[in-house]
Amino acid sequence: MSTYLLYGGIEGGGTKFICAVGRRPDEIVDEIRFPTTTPQETLERVCSFFTPYVREARIKSIGLGSFGPVDVDPASPTYGYITTTPKPNWANTNILGILQKELGVPIAMDMDVAASAMGEFIWGANQSQDPSMYLTVGTGIGGSYILNGKPLRGLVSLEMGHVRIPHDEKLDSFKGSCPYHGDCFEGLASGPAIQARFGKRGESLADGDPFWELEAGYIAYAVANYILTLPPKKIVLGGGVMRKDFLYGRIRSRLYGILNKYLNHPLLTSQLDKYIVPPALGDRSGVLGAIALAIELDK
Amino acid sequence: MSTYLLYGGIEGGGTKFICAVGRRPDEIVDEIRFPTTTPQETLERVCSFFTPYVREARIKSIGLGSFGPVDVDPASPTYGYITTTPKPNWANTNILGILQKELGVPIAMDMDVAASAMGEFIWGANQSQDPSMYLTVGTGIGGSYILNGKPLRGLVSLEMGHVRIPHDEKLDSFKGSCPYHGDCFEGLASGPAIQARFGKRGESLADGDPFWELEAGYIAYAVANYILTLPPKKIVLGGGVMRKDFLYGRIRSRLYGILNKYLNHPLLTSQLDKYIVPPALGDRSGVLGAIALAIELDK
Numbered sequence: 393m394s395t396y397l398l399y400g401g402i403e404g405g406g407t408k409f410i411c412a413v414g415r416r417p418d419e420i421v422d423e424i425r426f427p428t429t430t431p432q433e434t435l436e437r438v439c440s441f442f443t444p445y446v447r448e449a450r451i452k453s454i455g456l457g458s459f460g461p462v463d464v465d466p467a468s469p470t471y472g473y474i475t476t477t478p479k480p481n482w483a484n485t486n487i488l489g490i491l492q493k494e495l496g497v498p499i500a501m502d503m504d505v506a507a508s509a510m511g512e513f514i515w516g517a518n519q520s521q522d523p524s525m526y527l528t529v530g531t532g533i534g535g536s537y538i539l540n541g542k543p544l545r546g547l548v549s550l551e552m553g554h555v556r557i558p559h560d561e562k563l564d565s566f567k568g569s570c571p572y573h574g575d576c577f578e579g580l581a582s583g584p585a586i587q588a589r590f591g592k593r594g595e596s597l598a599d600g601d602p603f604w605e606l607e608a609g610y611i612a613y614a615v616a617n618y619i620l621t622l623p624p625k626k627i628v629l630g631g632g633v634m635r636k637d638f639l640y641g642r643i644r645s646r647l648y649g650i651l652n653k654y655l656n657h658p659l660l661t662s663q664l665d666k667y668i669v670p671p672a673l674g675d676r677s678g679v680l681g682a683i684a685l686a687i688e689l690d691k
Numbered sequence: 692m693s694t695y696l697l698y699g700g701i702e703g704g705g706t707k708f709i710c711a712v713g714r715r716p717d718e719i720v721d722e723i724r725f726p727t728t729t730p731q732e733t734l735e736r737v738c739s740f741f742t743p744y745v746r747e748a749r750i751k752s753i754g755l756g757s758f759g760p761v762d763v764d765p766a767s768p769t770y771g772y773i774t775t776t777p778k779p780n781w782a783n784t785n786i787l788g789i790l791q792k793e794l795g796v797p798i799a800m801d802m803d804v805a806a807s808a809m810g811e812f813i814w815g816a817n818q819s820q821d822p823s824m825y826l827t828v829g830t831g832i833g834g835s836y837i838l839n840g841k842p843l844r845g846l847v848s849l850e851m852g853h854v855r856i857p858h859d860e861k862l863d864s865f866k867g868s869c870p871y872h873g874d875c876f877e878g879l880a881s882g883p884a885i886q887a888r889f890g891k892r893g894e895s896l897a898d899g900d901p902f903w904e905l906e907a908g909y910i911a912y913a914v915a916n917y918i919l920t921l922p923p924k925k926i927v928l929g930g931g932v933m934r935k936d937f938l939y940g941r942i943r944s945r946l947y948g949i950l951n952k953y954l955n956h957p958l959l960t961s962q963l964d965k966y967i968v969p970p971a972l973g974d975r976s977g978v979l980g981a982i983a984l985a986i987e988l989d990k
Contacts, residue, residue: 461955476955523845537921540839546822546922548954555916556949558855572953617854621920622836623845650855654871655847656760656775 399690400442400454400497401682404487405504406479406531409434410679411441413451415687417515417673417680431485439494446495453498455685457507457678458487460534464502464549472501478571500689503550504678506543508671509536510688511681512628516672525624526677527552529611530631533578537622542688553578557613564606581610583632594633608639612646615668619655630671637670644668698989699741699753699796700981703786704803705778705830708733709978710740712750714986716814716972716979727758730784738793745794752797754984756806756977757786759833763801763848771800777870799988802849803977805842807970808835809987810980811927815971824923825976826851828910829930832877836921841987852877856912863905880909882931893932907938911945914967918954929970936969943967 398421403410408427414420424441428434445451461477463470472488488501502510509518509526518524518538527535533553537544544550554576559568568575569585579585586594589603597603615627629640644664651660659667671677697720702709707726713719723740727733744750760776762769771787787800801809808817808825817823817837826834832852836843843849853875858867867874868884878884885893888902896902914926928939943963950959958966970976 535920539843544838544921547924547958548922548956550921551919551954554953555919556857556912558857572951573949613855617916618920620850620854621834621917622843622849623847625846650872652871654853655850657847659846 398445398451399683399686400445400451401507401679401684401686402438402454402456402458402491403504403507403678403682404428404456404458405678406459406477409438411438412679412683413442413445414683416683417676423679428479430481431487431490435487435490435494438491442495446497451497453500453686453690454491454495455507455682455687455689456488456491456499456501457504457682457685458501460503461549461551462487462501462503464506464545498689500685502543502685503534503536505534506536506550507679507681507685508630508677509538509543509628509681510684511673511677511679512671513538513541514684514687515680516677517628517669518626521624521626523622523624525618525627526671527615527618527627527629528631529581529629529633531583533582533614533631535618537624552614552618553582555614555617557610557617577610577614581607581614581633586633594636599636599638604636604639605642607633608642609646611639612643612650615643616647616650619651619660623655625659626666627668628671628677629668630677634670640668640670697744697750698982698985699744699750700806700978700983700985701737701753701755701757701790702803702806702977702981703727703755703757704977705758705776708737710737711978711982712741712744713982715982716975722978727778729780730786730789734786734789734793737790741794745796750796752799752985752989753790753794754806754981754986754988755787755790755798755800756803756981756984757800759802760848760850761786761800761802763805763844797988799984801842801984802833802835804833805835805849806978806980806984807929807976808837808842808927808980809983810972810976810978811970812837812840813983813986814979815976816927816968817925820923820925822921822923824917824926825970826914826917826926826928827930828880828882828928828932830882832881832913832930834917836923851913851917852881854913854916856909856916876909876913880906880913880932885932893935898935898937903935903938904941906932907941908945910938911942911949914942915946915949918950918959922954924958925965926967927970927976928967929976933969939967939969 401412412423474485512518523539535552559575568579569588570579700711711722773784811817822838834851858874867878868887869878
């Protein structure tokens with residue numbers, strides 16, 4: 393065990409950054425939020441926040457969950473970079489390198505959704521569920537598995553939002569909003585896809601709008617595919633679109649139909665209400681998960 | 692290290708069983724094949740084959756890759772059972788229990804496709820590629836990941852053949868042959884799906900038949916989804932349908948289009964010929980992989 397008491401967490405999102413110092417959800421001693429502007433300005437604010445703690449040697453390590461795409465392969469020459477993001481000024485930003493150089497403490501970095509998955513696995517709704525999964529449906533769609541206590545990694549980062557699912561153009565003539573894949577899952581069901589379809593944000597769409605049944609179906613198809621490919625013990629479903637909380641029931645109902653009792657486990661045949669759940673940490677999964685990544689690094 | 696020199700491997704397929712004794716692909720000292728009949732007759736032949744080696748204490752452990760669905764969860768009361776198979780007489784057969792009782796040596800059991808994945812990972816085309824994946828497209832469609840040197844397991848067994856993929860009914864009006872899901876991947880692209888479509892086996896369909904372009908597209912969509920969900924370092928594609936070896940090139944070509952350089956790794960943007968490959972062990976991945984499971988159990 394370390395003699396240092398505290399850890400840092402950074403949720404680096406495309407629209408805002410959240411930084412926190414603490415040890416666990418009920419022991420957060422300091423926290424700050426600010427909008428994401430240029431890399432220079434944004435990362436200076438991150439460093440200003442942590443520097444006093446670093447100077448006093450009160451934090452041992454920091455975790456960073458970053459928007460992406462990010463290179464999380466330690467063997468890669470661009471490890472720790474935000475790579476091909478369309479976000480102005482941020483493409484090819486060595487976010488990990490800059491922070492590590494300025495702050496001088498070890499920093500664990502992963503995708504934002506991987507940090508959220510760790511937060512829910514260590515302290516939230518997926519606690520002790522290994523493997524477990526976190527899926528966010530919001531501005532983007534992304535997912536992460538936790539396996540053997542850590543975010544699962546492969547040849548490249550997981551890009552679960554871009555899977556192809558059935559798209560019945562008779563029911564939904566929208567061509568999809570993904571610049572790479574058109575009508576992939578994210579292209580059909582993310583916040584921007586809803587905005588492109590209706591010219592207004594999903595929040596302002598009535599709960600009774602028939603579109604929500606389509607949305608529930610798309611999410612259910614994708615979740616079914618994840619379950620068939622690597623069946624987690626539990627799935628947390630978060631993100632802005634899921635604030636329409638009637639979606640949980642509809643997704644479960646569609647999923648029963650899609651799986652059709654082929655996978656013979658009570659959680660999947662009759663207890664999806666215990667299997668597909670909202671984040672227990674609410675919108676704090678990301679920053680708390682970043683602290684979990686820092687703790688994991690310190691082990 | 693064990694003082695025993697040999698291991699047993701059983702590839703328990705729905706149409707035939709293969710049993711072997713040896714240590715590695717070029718050191719197989721005995722091997723037998725016979726058709727799968729009733730559980731009693733089939734398992735008696737398995738035991739007759741291994742009994743002399745067991746009596747002389749020449750084999751330390753046996754690996755079994757079984758057709759399924761099988762229960763591979765050691766915590767389950769039906770661990771080691773072939774469960775809900777439609778194959779006559781085999782439903783609810785405690786295959787692991789029967790063999791372990793008769794032979795009295797430790798037996799490692801997994802799905803047949805997981806054994807094949809181990810074979811290709813230890814001695815074949817996926818050697819040292821971790822995580823790697825094996826997908827079989829034949830009588831059924833199934834896949835397995837090897838992660839941290841072992842077949843990856845989740846809440847239930849992986850059933851990658853049953854994912855939903857885009858199915859353009861204008862191009863392909865076939866409704867699908869899966870009794871559970873209709874037009875899931877297996878329902879559209881397995882050997883029986885081809886047979887149901889044309890009233891004849893895929894082998895007898897001309898190489899120039901336009902159907903093969905559809906088939907390549909279905910396989911490419913599914914493989915793209917697996918890569919986006921858990922990106923392996925290499926994929927072996929085997930099974931009876933893949934004996935039409937022109938399919939490899941067409942699948943790679945479709946996959947370039949589907950991924951559209953979104954995943955920024957040279958293997959995925961320009962070197963799919965090194966990434967999606969036939970089994971190096973040919974039709975011996977299964978029985979050799981079963982021996983690999985036995986060796987793994989003995990470690």
